[in-house]
Amino acid sequence: MARVGASDNLQPKSSFDIQMTQSTKGNNNENSSGGEGGSCESSSGDNSSSNGIKLKKEISLLDGVAIIVGVIVGSGIFVSPKGVLIHSGSILQSIIVWILSGILSLVGALCYAELGTMIPKSGGDYAYIDVAFGPLPAFLYLWVALLILIPTGNAITALTFAQYLLQPFWPSCEAPVEAVQLLAAVITCFLTMVNCYNVKWVTRITDIFTGTKILALLIIVGAGAYYLFTGNTEKWDYPLEGSQLSPGFIALAFYNGLFSYSGWNYLNYVTEELKDPYKNLPRAICISLPLVTTIYVVTNIAYFSVLTPDEILSSEAVAVTFGDKMLGFMAWLMPFFVACSTFGALNGAIFGASRLLFVGARNGHLPAAISLINVKFLTPIPSLLFLGVVTLILLFIRDMYALINYVQFVEAFFTFMSISGLLWLRKKNPDSNRPIKVNLSLPILYLIICGFLMISSIYVSPMEVGIGSAIIVSGIPIYYLTIYRPVEVLTSMSQKLNIWCSKFFLCMPNQEKID
Structure with a gap:
């Protein structure tokens, strides 16, 4: 199997790739037998790491389905499905876009199932790009994810939760910005704490709130x-x-549709914590994507049956407008359900995204402190806290929403690169173990459509594409200053931070053997 770790790929070593040999030797002896409250699982089939500190495999098939559905079905289908309608122009073309976006997401997810079972490591796109194309492209994905994709998405989800939970208290106007930001910060801190404490609590919250949002959508479908x-x-x-038949408008309609399906690859971020990933990863994908597609399509049919296109386009939250028209005195349910939906989505996003940062640090692309695991709870507490702090900072930036305009092209670009990596690895490593091997036509079809969308967006939204590309390129000098030719002062700072975090948070480096 191709190696995911950085020891073969990163030459010379990064300033962030600091080993804790001396500072943790004593802790190793004290905690290797389990320690206080920490039962350290052994790696499956690897007796050499039987006492190692590693992430526990606690995610079942049901939990995996709940994570994918919970992350995909966030606030988008409740708040703003109008993006597809704006660029499609007609209700039937919008429905077609929703269906095809779901099918395309399923094709991409199946390709990721092959990647995830061939490279059964957490980190998703980052791990796959690293194996296929090397450390620099992988770092650029991590750079963009850290700078924009993850914390911005989490912050907007938290703000959406706060807005709709507070709406009943300000029925005739918008809630004060300060109150929204404060509640969003509180819920971000709460979910970060839960993720630090217990993975089982995380999956239970995901299961419960996924069920809640499905119930909300069933109410909309039933009323429609x-x-x-x-x-x-x-x-x-x-x-x-x-209907808008221009290729540019069609591309933008698909961008908005695919954006509403974003999150289908989140289970690939936590592959190391999935029970029997060779079976449960593809099963979770094949269950969740058709389920989400069906839900999205019938929900939009319900919207279009009750509301006119003008009402949808003028609404700030389509589900709330729908509820006001159809549910009478029970209309308050819709803001409540939107809040529940965003709460569950934020919980799943924090869980998955923290593992991306964890793997990036383990491979030497972020400060090594972020790759530490708490010896009692066996969770990556420094990674979770780092992500939480960045998200809290973005909550109080007023023009944060402008960043979303540049996310869609960047996401499409790196997804294109990951699927390209699948084809490249088939040629480069044809004998690698592939428990799942999709038909060659699927990745080729995905690349053709994804390439069409990216090229079309250049003509329709050149500024957004230009700025998104500039953000990607800006990571290149950062890579050479901190990874390829590290500055000595950064090496020293990283080592001090690593030692301090290991002591303060009772953490140790991941000791699972990485093959």
Whole structure:
């Protein structure tokens, strides 16, 4: 199997790749037998690491499905499905885009299933790009994810939660910005604490709130079906009226549709904590993506049956507008369900994203302190706290939403690179163990469509594409200053931070053998 660790790829060693040989030798002897409250699992099939500190495999198939569905079905389907409608122009074309976006996401997820079972390590795109193309492209993905993709998405999800939880207290106006930011900060800290303490609590929260958001969507679908089957079919008399057939508008419609499906690869971030990943990773994908696609399509049909396109486009939260029109005195349920949905999505995003940072640090691309694991709870506490702090900072930046305009192209670019890596690894390492091997037509189809979307977006949104590309390129000098030719002062700072975190948070380096 291709090696995921950085020891073969990163030459010379990064200033961040600091080993704790001397400072943790004593802790090793004290805690190797389990320590206080910490039962250290052995690696499957590897007796040499039977006493090593490593992440525990506690995620079942049901938990995996709940994570994927919980992260994908965030606030988007409740708050703003109008992005697809704006660029599609008609309700039928919008429905077609939602269906095809789901199918394309499933194709991508199946390709990631092959990557995830061939490279059964946490980190998702980062791990796959590292194995296929080397440390620099992998670092650039980590750089963009750390700078924009992860903390910005988490911050916006937390703010959305706060806005809709506070809405009943300010029914005639928007809640004060300060109150929204404070509640968002509180919930971010709370979920970070839960993630630090117990993985089982994380999965239970994910399971419960995934069920809650599915219930909310079933209420919308039921109300829409009742409205439609009682003879109110006039909104479907001209379903193709206003269709936008320009390739640029079609690309933007798909971008918005695919953005609502983003999160289908989050289970790949936590592969090392998934029970029997060779079976449960593809099973979770094959269950969750068709389920989400079906939910999205029937929910949009319900929206279009009750609300006019103008009502959808003018609404700040389509589900709330739908509830006001259909649920009467129970309309308060929709803001509550939006809050529940975003709460579950934020919990799953914190869990998955912290593992990306953990693996990046373990490979020497971030300060080594972020790769430490708490000896009692067996969770990457420094990684979780680092992510939490960055998210808290972004909560109080007023123009943070502007960053979202540049995310979609960047995400598509690195997904394109990961799928390209699948084809490259088939040629480079044809004899690698592949428990799942998808038909060659699937990655080729995905690359063609993804390439079309990226090229089209250059013509339609050149500024957003340019700024997104500039953010990616800005990571190159950072790589050479901190990884390839490290500055001595950074090496010293990283080592001091590493030792301090290991003592303060009772952590040790990951000791699982990385093959």
